Amino acid sequence: MCTSNRTIIQYKTIDIIKNSLDDDFMDIDDYCSFQDLGINSFTYIRVIASIEKEFNIKFEDEYLYSTAFNNLAELFDVIQNKLGERN
Numbered sequence: 001m002c003t004s005n006r007t008i009i010q011y012k013t014i015d016i017i018k019n020s021l022d023d024d025f026m027d028i029d030d031y032c033s034f035q036d037l038g039i040n041s042f043t044y045i046r047v048i049a050s051i052e053k054e055f056n057i058k059f060e061d062e063y064l065y066s067t068a069f070n071n072l073a074e075l076f077d078v079i080q081n082k083l084g085e086r087n
């Protein structure tokens with residue numbers, strides 16, 4: 001997996017996911033789903049809460065379900081849009 005084109009958002013989000021799973025060596029692709037990563041609903045909420053804290057954003061209720069995103073790329077897009085709304 002080539003990660004040279006990853007953004008800060010992607011790096012930080014993937015780091016949050018790896019920390020939540022206690023697996024710093026997990027190979028995470030932008031098109032992995034939360035299900036692919038073995039993330040259950042409890043861990044998903046922890047990930048979302050950590051992302052909100054890291055980026056100082058809030059997710060609407062519709063994003064509080066692990067099925068809200070088909071893959072991490074969609075999550076990255078939502079984070080980017082939320083950060084753009086602040087500026």
